[in-house]
Amino acid sequence: MISGPRSIVLFSCLLLALSGAAFALSRLYTPERTVDLTPPAAYVGAPVPPQADPGTAVRRTQLVDEDWLRRTSRATGIPSPALRAYADAQLSGVGGCEVGWTTLAGIGWIESQHGTLGGRTIDAEGRSSSAILGPALDGSGDFAAIRSTAASRAWHGDATWEHAVGPMQFLRSSWEPWAADGDRDGTIDPHDLDDAAATAARYLCAGGRDLARGDGWASAVLSYNHSDEYVAAVHAAASAYAERAAGRRAG
Template identity: 70%
Template sequence: MISGPRAIVLFATLLVLATAAAFGLSRLYATPRTLDLTPPPEYVAAPVPVTADLPAATPVSGQLVDQDWLERTARRTGIPTPALRAYADAQISRVGGCDIGWTTLAGIGWVESHHGTIDGRSLTVDGRSEPPIIGVALDGVGPVAAIRATPESTAWHGDPTWEHAVGPMQFLRSSWEPWAADGDRDGVMDPHDLDDAAATAARYLCASGHDLDSGTTWASAIHSYNHAQEYVDAVHAAATAYAQRAAR
């Protein structure tokens, strides 16, 4: 087991400082379309819970993050321990090949599925949502795009007509396959396993080849995950809140 609580908290603190400094710029982040991603005044991030009585966790096989840090930070942030383990291990392992903080992955995990607990689901000790998470049909109705299912993706979600994102980090099969990673090193790559999904998200976000340690590269990466300003704002708000609470 690798013990790295101080390094992780330091990175979380640096993320807060870097993103706070970036918000002082008139042109906050550069993307291919040069968007102004400053959160609008009326924007209010979804609340991030703080749970004081999370049960203690037993280290799992292959875990990289220090157990004391894991339990302490889970209590401070309210992130379920299996989810926090997945995010922290993805950072420590550098599975994506770039510097990406656990807070960034936690911000995405919160926005996508409340760390696998959305709609009253429970998260098992090995990082699986019960029941599994299947996203809405991407049928072109309302704000969603129209994406036809393939035989391969139908095997994931059961819909022969329309595509669905699956798992706690909400991957389409087409975006999963190029970046899939075995986050818990059990020999299986499964989008419903948060250890694998967090590691795969890290690989996807690092695909540009840049470290996510500046406002420009960070926002471009998050924007590639979901092409919406509101999404980048929400992930930024959650990631920053988690970094602040972890550093208390």
């Protein structure tokens, strides 16, 4: 949930990785208002009943169909645990609005490359191999100056400046009102992509936003990061994932 050069660099990487999906910035905003754009498609396979994982004491409640997950992960290049987190957040309705897995995936790519930023890997439970910590929000460059609090220090260890944490890059102040237990394991953790995706869905839907409308979709993503470039990057990523997933279905 931060803006700056890192988002633009990742956007450039996205254009290479996803075959140059383009979106004109001039169509997104005027100085006073958000204009209409097409929300990315977000088809998912039929949900499956919750099933217990016999290998753990925790009941694993994956919602998305495993066959859809496997095939769509291959088509889009999104790691399966990350795609599961995004699709389950959509199917659960945790956000309370029509937020699609493609939108969550677009944000997840820009923020942390689905938890794999900097050569990290993501495990089957949706956790990165090492914690993802955003830069200090110290007012330098394009970053706002935000002082840390006693509570947020426990997240990132900086006694002076705030940092976003986890694969969806939440600030503690943004996390706490919307935090959700995406994998229903009894723990809510910003470093767990299942929880982070569900929390992002709730955040995007806040205030009764209608993400099925173009202006509502753009307004929601802009609230996540106050940057025109960021909204364009998320839209390009989400649209590219939708196209790749649709191509897989057609094939």
